[in-house]
Each structure stands twice: as structure tokens, then as C-alpha cells.
Amino acid sequence: MADTESGSAQGTSLAQLAYQRIRGDILGGELKPHEKLKIHALRQRYGAGASPLREALSQLTADGLVTRADKRGFRVAPADDGDLDELVQTRCWLEGNALRESITRGTAKWEHAVVIAIYELARAPRSIGEGEFRANPEWERLHKRFHMALISGCGNRIAIDLADQLYDRAVRYRSLSIARSFARRDVVKEHQELADAALDRNAEKAVSLLYAHYQRTARLLAEPNGAGAAK
Amino acid sequence: MADTESGSAQGTSLAQLAYQRIRGDILGGELKPHEKLKIHALRQRYGAGASPLREALSQLTADGLVTRADKRGFRVAPADDGDLDELVQTRCWLEGNALRESITRGTAKWEHAVVIAIYELARAPRSIGEGEFRANPEWERLHKRFHMALISGCGNRIAIDLADQLYDRAVRYRSLSIARSFARRDVVKEHQELADAALDRNAEKAVSLLYAHYQRTARLLAEPNGAGAAK
DNA sequence: CAAAGCAATTTTGTCGATAAAAACTGCAGA
């Protein structure tokens, strides 16, 4: 199911390939919320027949990134602020517990993963644009890796896979409201403190930092300056 | 996505219909863990072409009920004790928080849903067999409805949908190890106490009863008397 | 001018056919 290694295409079948590409386009904001996904158009765009596409869209539906209506096809899942709040809350619930568990029973391997992840994340530039903000895909990858590393010691694959899925759903909101929070927070420091608390095995502090981290993001994204999303 | 109303087939398309029927057969244990799902065989069994079936199987894969291997098709997801433990833990994490939230902000509508659900659940017979145990589908439906009612007041649709999905995954283990726990627990009382604590707005008590309830089930199902499951 | 009705066009959902890949078979040789 959820990829964990967000490294791109390795799916050999056309269906799997289309799944990854469409997913990427939704997460990256290329395909806008509520946009109609017409099979014929997708056929040309992704160079695949109807069956593999349908298959890909079915999977995306189960992932919560696409909605389907009875006999009127598929659409990109809508994205409103309420949805985002629920997403953040669910992630807090799930990852909060998983983080606590990781801190309690985490092995040396878990520690190493966290150390490496925060190290690499801290060095990567957030933006590749000079003046303005242009998301650096490498930073995005490392950011996800860091958050997954934090909970990787909990020993619960099902929870990890769910967190992976929810992470991706949340990423979409970030790419929809570009640059909004850029340079307004000391994100590097936030992550560093989180990593430190985790490595100190200070569960309560780590969990509350995680909550604050997620909720701060949600509040920023929900700010009134547009990019609101489709009905 | 997740159905919430577990009421059976209303999907109009063959793909949706096949999805529900296959899902039902996996949850009910008709299709055994790790069993190969050959398209041709499924075609005859469910009376649908290859494309709708593939579509259904893709969705089930995303639901965690089916696994797929690169060019060698689909299988029913394996089911081992470790998996069950993770499932139970994840449900505790998610539903524990959702229950706490429901108790905190639950409206009269939520209360009513819980009251009705526990009332109906208490009246339904658990088994329809005379001497031996034969699962009563009606009881199963009401049981799910009760647990969903408990968390229905949390105001978080995403969490509710996930809990729905995880519930179904857990149900599978119950039907795989038939009757094991039948008559060995006072399940009616467990549910009643849980409902009472929730309606009393005693969050801590309700949550710990929920944890105990789930963990007891897992321990029973993991007992050594067989039904173990495929590798 | 607005609303309702009808016809043409898209679009969806489905099927059967087909190439490519995997699994299976029996057989020869060590």
C-alpha cells in the first residue's frame, strides 16, 4: 500500500505507473481540487488505455485523493479548510501515539534513522528559487522522511502506512497554497527541537511539539489570503 | 470511501458491486488469507469482466484486504497474529482519541445514536445456531453500528472513515477464528458499561474500557488453538 | 424572454481479443 519510500516510479505495470503519476500531479497541485478527471483526456496525458487508468483512479479513490460519483466519473477530491483540520487532528492522534511508542521502545536503529533524517533535512535548502519561493522537491522528500523516521520505531506497520497516506493528503494543501508560510517560521528550529526531544526520550515534550508543529501549519494554511479551494 | 452504513449492495456499477461482494467474502472468511485471486475464476464467480474486477481488486488493495505482486496478480491479504496486534493498537489510538473527543463535544444527536445503538445491540442474539455458534449477521451489523456510534460525535469524518476501514479489517480475524470467544465473555455487559461511561461523559473510564475491550478480543483471537492463518 | 422538450454529442462502464510474462510439465542427463 502506502509507499513509505516516496521515491518515484518503480511500478512496472502501466496501471501502477499511471497511479503514481496522477497521484503526483494531485499532490503537486497540477490537478486542482474538484477538477473533472475525464478518461479520454487522461488517456492522452498519461499514454494508457482506459482499464489501467480506471484501476489507478480506483486506488486513488480509496486513498482519499479522488472521489467518484455514480455514473458520472471521477474528480480530484475537494480540499477545504474543514477537511484540513480533520486531517491534522487525525495525524496528531495517530502520530502522537506512534511517536510516544517509538520513544518508549525505540531501538538504536530508530535513533540512527532520526539522527540522519534531521541532519539531512537541516542541510537541504527549502526553496530553489532565488528571490521567490520555489519548492525544493528534495526538501519535501527529506521532510517526509524525517517525520516518518520519528514514528518508525513504534513497531506498528499499519499505523505507519496510515500516517504515510495521511501525510500525502496533507502535502496537497501545502502545495495548493504555495509559499504562504515560507520564511515566516523557523521551521528548521522546530524540527530540530522535535528531534532533540525524541532522542532525549522525552515523550511528553516531543508529542506536544509535534502537535504544535502540525497545528501551526494548519493555521497558516487556513489563513484568509486566498488559495481557498473549490467547493 | 469507507461505507459507514454497512448496508449491502447499492453500488450500481459492476465494479462497485464486485468490490462489495469480494470484500464481503474476504471479511466473512469465504476467501482465505493468502489465497490466490485469479481473474478468470473471479469472472465466473462474480459474473463480471476483467476490467471491473481489476478495479475492485485495486480498491481492496488500497483497503489493505488484498495484496498485489508485480506481474503475478492478486492475493487475499495474509492475516497473522502480529498484524492483528497492530490493528488493535491502531484502533485503540484512533478510536480512543475520537471517543474522548465525542464525549467532550458530543451533541444530543450523538447521545441518541449511542442510546439507540446499545439498546438494539443488547436485544440482538449473538448467534443464530441452537447448540453451536453461528454468527448472526444482524448482531454483527449492530455491533459495528454501536462502535461507530460511540465515535460519531467527534466531528472528524476522516478519522471516522479510517476507523470504519480498520473495523472491517479486524472483523476478518473474528470470522477466521470462529466462535472462539463465544460465551466466554459477558460481551453484553462490556458494551453496556462502555456506553454508560460515555453517556456519563466520563472520558477516562470510557477510553480505558474501550482499550480493554479491544485488547481482550485480540488476546482471545490469538490463543493457540489453531486457525492461525497463512504465512 | 424564460422555461421546457428534444436531439446530437460526450463520457462512462463494460466486454472480448491479444501479446507478454509467469507457472507448470515432462524429460534427459548427472
Add this chain to the structure above:
DNA sequence: TCTGCAGTTTTTATCGACAAAATTGCTTTG
């Protein structure tokens, strides 16, 4: 008896075609 291999059979993944449903646009009417 076991092992490796060539040919056969099964199975997967994909395509293009087609009927049914939905959408669109045009026309007619009150």
C-alpha cells in the same frame, strides 16, 4: 533421485470497440 531445461499451458495486463447513461446545445412554446 535430484537438477536443469525446452515446450506447453495458464495467467496477467493491456487495448480497442460498443451500449447505456449523462451532458450539452438548440429549438420550440407559453
